[in-house]
Amino acid sequence: MRHKSRSVLPGFGVSLGITCTYLSLMVLLPLATVFTRSAELSWPEFWSTVTSPRVVASFRVTFGASLAAALVNSVFGFLVAWVLVRYRFAGRRVLDAMVDLPFALPTAVAGIALTTLYAANGWVGKYLQPLGIKVSYTWLGITVALIFIGLPFVVRTVQPVLDDLELEVEEAAASLGARRWQTFTRVVLPSVAPALLTGFALAFARAIGEYGSVVFIAGNMPMRTEIVPLLIITKLEQYDYAGATAVAVVMLVASFSLLLTINLLQRAARRRVEA
Amino acid sequence: MTIQVRNLCKAFGDFVALDDVSLEVPGGELVALLGPSGSGKTTLLRIIAGLEPADRGAIFFQGEDATSTPVRERQVGFVFQHYALFRHMSVFENVAFGLRVRPKAARPSEAEIRDTVMGLLELVQLDVLARRRPSELSGGQRQRVALARALAVKPRVLLLDEPFGALDAKVRKELRRWLRRLHEEAHVTSVLVTHDQEEALEVSDRVVIMNDGRVEQSGTPEEVYDHPATPFVYGFLGDVNLFHGRVGGGRVSIGRGTLDAPEWAGAEEQAAVVYVRTHDVELAASPAGAASLEAVVRRVRAYGPLVRVELDLVEGGRSIEAHIPRARCERLALARGRRLFVSPVNPRIFAEPA
Numbered sequence: 001m002r003h004k005s006r007s008v009l010p011g012f013g014v015s016l017g018i019t020c021t022y023l024s025l026m027v028l029l030p031l032a033t034v035f036t037r038s039a040e041l042s043w044p045e046f047w048s049t050v051t052s053p054r055v056v057a058s059f060r061v062t063f064g065a066s067l068a069a070a071l072v073n074s075v076f077g078f079l080v081a082w083v084l085v086r087y088r089f090a091g092r093r094v095l096d097a098m099v100d101l102p103f104a105l106p107t108a109v110a111g112i113a114l115t116t117l118y119a120a121n122g123w124v125g126k127y128l129q130p131l132g133i134k135v136s137y138t139w140l141g142i143t144v145a146l147i148f149i150g151l152p153f154v155v156r157t158v159q160p161v162l163d164d165l166e167l168e169v170e171e172a173a174a175s176l177g178a179r180r181w182q183t184f185t186r187v188v189l190p191s192v193a194p195a196l197l198t199g200f201a202l203a204f205a206r207a208i209g210e211y212g213s214v215v216f217i218a219g220n221m222p223m224r225t226e227i228v229p230l231l232i233i234t235k236l237e238q239y240d241y242a243g244a245t246a247v248a249v250v251m252l253v254a255s256f257s258l259l260l261t262i263n264l265l266q267r268a269a270r271r272r273v274e275a
Numbered sequence: 276m277t278i279q280v281r282n283l284c285k286a287f288g289d290f291v292a293l294d295d296v297s298l299e300v301p302g303g304e305l306v307a308l309l310g311p312s313g314s315g316k317t318t319l320l321r322i323i324a325g326l327e328p329a330d331r332g333a334i335f336f337q338g339e340d341a342t343s344t345p346v347r348e349r350q351v352g353f354v355f356q357h358y359a360l361f362r363h364m365s366v367f368e369n370v371a372f373g374l375r376v377r378p379k380a381a382r383p384s385e386a387e388i389r390d391t392v393m394g395l396l397e398l399v400q401l402d403v404l405a406r407r408r409p410s411e412l413s414g415g416q417r418q419r420v421a422l423a424r425a426l427a428v429k430p431r432v433l434l435l436d437e438p439f440g441a442l443d444a445k446v447r448k449e450l451r452r453w454l455r456r457l458h459e460e461a462h463v464t465s466v467l468v469t470h471d472q473e474e475a476l477e478v479s480d481r482v483v484i485m486n487d488g489r490v491e492q493s494g495t496p497e498e499v500y501d502h503p504a505t506p507f508v509y510g511f512l513g514d515v516n517l518f519h520g521r522v523g524g525g526r527v528s529i530g531r532g533t534l535d536a537p538e539w540a541g542a543e544e545q546a547a548v549v550y551v552r553t554h555d556v557e558l559a560a561s562p563a564g565a566a567s568l569e570a571v572v573r574r575v576r577a578y579g580p581l582v583r584v585e586l587d588l589v590e591g592g593r594s595i596e597a598h599i600p601r602a603r604c605e606r607l608a609l610a611r612g613r614r615l616f617v618s619p620v621n622p623r624i625f626a627e628p629a
């Protein structure tokens with residue numbers, strides 16, 4: 001057995017050790033603190049905190065808007081990646097670089113800019129107002145902000161996979177009589193699905209934790225446009241540390257189970273493509 | 276199904292890929308497009324398939340203009356050099372793809388699809404691997420799947436783009452024979468693109484030799500090999516030696532040696548290029564007539580039925596190659612440094628372009 005486990009690459013033990021220590025220090029330890037702080041509450045106290053109507057409403061807003069934003073990003077992020085990979089046009093490099101801007105921009109700046117644009121008298125908002133569509137200070141506004149910050153994840157995960165997808169495979173499908181749409185759904189999409197799912201999961205996770213850009217556009221009305229991160233901050237400001245961490249624990253557990261599910265789905269999809 | 280190609284032109288930017296190409300593929304035949312890379316053969320194949328539009332010219336399938344028919348309506352089977360299999364589908368589903376994407380009215384039943392696909396997989400001897408993924412197959416097996424997939428839609432024309440190019444030499448030879456047998460059974464009009472002369476000459480009914488976007492010559496393998504129309508064809512098919520000399524009055528002179536050249540009897544003396552196949556070079560210990568040229572053996576490689584001998588001509592310093600039978604090699608006691616006399620047989624003479 002000992003002989004078999006010896007790999008050509010040295011340092012397996014060392015690198016695994018560093019990885020575990022690093023992850024423990026940077027991820028596990030801070031998260032564990034959240035659990036220990038919330039443990040200061042008794043079980044009934046904990047339960048009544050996390051099931052209070054205001055908290056439940058904020059969960060609904062955060063997870064709902066994050067899901068909607070991640071779905072929108074999956075569709076349009078795929079489209080952006082497709083255009084960047086498949087077409088050669090003037091300004092392609094500039095457009096490619098622009099995709100990363102939501103990563104670099106301070107989220108507060110993005111939030112203020114979006115609020116100004118979509119406010120009732122803003123550049124975009126004034127055209128939506130007569131149609132009865134309100135974006136700023138509504139659930140829709142939150143989704144718009146989350147779409148903004150999540151876009152690069154989908155584009156950047158799908159792009160390399162599309163790049164690797166041989167054009168010949170699509171030509172083969174066409175020569176066999178497949179229409180454009182059939183080639184897309186039966187050949188292109190299944191090959192890209194694992195990457196798309198990864199991009200979706202990353203955009204979704206990022207949206208759940210997002211605070212800076214959302215607070216400006218959300219209006220932060222309890223029960224309607226209050227997101228979980230904001231609620232946690234509010235509780236902290238009221239020195240309700242245990243309450244804040246209790247909400248954080250539920251959010252962590254929910255996010256982790258969702259991400260784990262997506263990961264498993266994605267592994268199944270990958271196996272289909274690569275096996 | 277005859278294919279006619281008329282006056283096809285295609286350019287990619289400044290690069291002319293096809294320059295007024297016309298050719299005809301008789302129904303049921305297997306035609307090889309042979310040429311070096313960049314000669315336009317793949318472009319021609321892709322235009323026949325409808326994967327690439329032509330700048331000018333027309334394609335006819337059985338006399339019917341197919342120039343602007345989209346690829347999916349052309350009913351061509353296309354086999355790619357790198358297989359282009361659908362990675363996320365089993366071997367079975369790959370072959371079934373062309374049947375499954377048909378409009379509902381024309382789609383066969385599940386049972387019919389099963390029968391067709393399994394029949395084809397049997398034909399390509401892969402029926403036991405129907406459930407595998409392409410990534411679990413060897414290169415040769417993948418290409419056979421690709422071929423079965425192309426045949427599943429009952430194509431009017433089978434087009435193969437360097438189908439054995441990515442395989443190792445032994446598998447390539449096997450698949451070549453196998454393709455020929457398959458063609459004799461199915462008789463689908465087929466066009467095979469290759470840069471391998473041996474492959475083209477062995478497998479096809481007719482060979483079309485292309486160079487620089489033009490057709491240099493077409494004919495049966497025997498015709499093009501024995502009667503090459505241009506110096507390019509001569510040089511491209513098989514190993515040749517090249518001599519510079521002068522021709523005229525029914526004789527050609529190479530250095531101090533002279534050979535008969537009856538077809539040049541009436542011509543004025545001019546510079547000429549003389550081609551001699553490596554197996555048409557005779558070696559002798561003493562001069563044999565006027566054509567003999569003195570040479571020194573540089574290297575002898577004795578494997579297989581023919582011995583490959585490299586020689587340096589004493590006069591002019593050119594080096595040439597001769598392939599001679601083993602027995603002859605032993606009789607001459609060939610070894611490095613040995614002095615010999617070389618006489619070309621069956622020379623092919625082309626006037627040197629001015």
